[in-house]
Amino acid sequence: MPVSINSKTARDKLAPRREPYWSRIQTGLFIGYRKPEQGQGTWIARRRSDDGKQAYQSLGTFPGYDEAVKAANQWANAIDAGVSSKGMTVKAACEHYVKHLALHKGAASERDAEGRFKRLVYDAKIGKVDLSKLRTSDLTAWLAMQVERDEDDAEDEDDLRRAKDSANRNLASLKAALNLALRDRLVATDAGWKTVSKFRDVGRRRDAFLPAPQRKELVNACPADLQRLVTALLLTGARPGELANANVQHLNREQGTLALQGKTGFRVVTLSSAALSFFADCSKAKIANAPLLATEFGQRWNKDSWKKPFKAAAAAAKLPPTAVMYSLRHTAISEMIAAGMDSFVVARLAGTSTAMIDQHYGHLRHDKTRAKLDAVAMF
Structure with missing residues (x-):
């Protein structure tokens, strides 16, 4: 029996399950919603090629149905345009970016990016993730792990500010590598990282004064x-x-x-x-x-x-x-x-x-x- 996933009200009424609830966008292209036991649901796209083979793309989380459909269409259009849909890991995308910097920016930019990726990506869990399966949650977790002290552990204003400021620069480098992969048709969509935000106001004075x-x-x-x-x-x-x-x-x-x-x-x-x-x-x-x-x-x-x-x-x-x-x-x-x-x-x-x-x-x-x-x- 068909179910609706178009509205938040309809999705909230769905029973949690591993198998996505599917809705057709157009001929051969479907959008699916996976309802978990707890937390926010995730979206997945499914595309049937002319030879009958099925391709899937994890899209991550979105605030609404329309945004998820837009991401699914971008993925499908990119595949039609010849974009590679699998086989490229985050580590490989970073290595591709480092080579690009060496060719177009110079040795200093190459060394800076290479150093960041060696410390934080190449041997890390995120480095092994396939670009086509990269989720927003992967990047937010990676970003959070770089901040060594949380608010409860901070001994100094500048300790926390510097940690977050450094994490922001690392995020900018990783996003640049992922965006290059998108531009060079190594991945179909930027849905996995586009909405990941940097830490805000890392230099702002604290207001936690106790009278x-x-x-x-x-x-x-x-x-x-x-x-x-x-x-x-x-x-x-x-x-x-x-x-x-x-x-x-x-x-x-x-x-x-x-x-x-x-x-x-x-x-x-x-x-x-x-x-x-x-x-x-x-x-x-x-x-x-x-x-x-x-x-x-x-x-x-x-x-x-x-x-x-x-x-x-x-x-x-x-x-x-x-x-x-x-x-x-x-x-x-x-x-x-x-x-x-x-x-x-x-x-x-x-x-x-x-x-x-x-x-x-x-x-x-x-x-x-x-x-x-x-x-x-x-x-």
């Missing part, structure tokens, strides 16, 4: 060991990993400083009176090489040990979903700048550059300066 009431709620929601780590982050603006690496011997009570070792190397930071008192209490009855901050089991903190407890505490404190461990560093730096501290001093304390401070936090200094200017009567 004082939210900070208090978070601290109160944390278990005792995590509470000490959260407090330390708010008092210093350091990276979580730097505080996790700190030993008791790194605290100098006489000078009121704490030595930190992290991604930007070794530095000694000045502590506020409140921070000095807090760390002095944390170091009581501990040997010199013991962690200054430790879990309830006496172990050194790491991303795996603080991730879930922090998420639970943030949820209990009803913090916004954008709040992550990095938000504490962001909040501390924001408060330092808003209080009028010099960018150079804040950069040294936070272990970053003045350029980064000015880029991401300069608006706070300008707001404070503007408020002072507004208090000056000119007329």
Whole structure:
């Protein structure tokens, strides 16, 4: 019995099954919809040649029937025009692109693309995928895997931004290779990669600032060991990993400083009176090489040990979903700048550059300066 797949309402009523539900587009050309148990359904095209042989093409996901039909027609028209429909892998398409660059762009462009593909495509799962079977989900998964830290694990604004920016450049190179394959008739359609989008606003300042009431709620929601780590982050603006690496011997009570070792190397930071008192209490009855901050089991903190407890505490404190461990560093730096501290001093304390401070936090200094200017009567 024929079924309709033309509308979302009709497709939602279909029973999940592996065999696609087919609809004829024109003589010899069909569009099929595969309904899964869960998640979004996928589309597939079927074409019968004059000799009676059937050819199939996986089209991936589309928002609607019309878009899927358009992709099926593009595939069928390309086959009629002599485009190769199988036998070319993503790796082979990339190798084809590298040769093209060597001929038309020069050695530098060739080396850059070859390096990216060797690292991320040639030996990867996506490199073995046939172009005719490449799906949007293959590329989105490949893109996501390149970002080493997710929002919960990020210790630094620039860590996450650089990872996503690098992934965007890699995606651009891969898309260029796939588009060349399409232009050279090595694949029938670009449906598998055309709609894959790059990471947006990777240089945009974060908005995960926690005002004082939210900070208090978070601290109160944390278990005792995590509470000490959260407090330390708010008092210093350091990276979580730097505080996790700190030993008791790194605290100098006489000078009121704490030595930190992290991604930007070794530095000694000045502590506020409140921070000095807090760390002095944390170091009581501990040997010199013991962690200054430790879990309830006496172990050194790491991303795996603080991730879930922090998420639970943030949820209990009803913090916004954008709040992550990095938000504490962001909040501390924001408060330092808003209080009028010099960018150079804040950069040294936070272990970053003045350029980064000015880029991401300069608006706070300008707001404070503007408020002072507004208090000056000119007329």
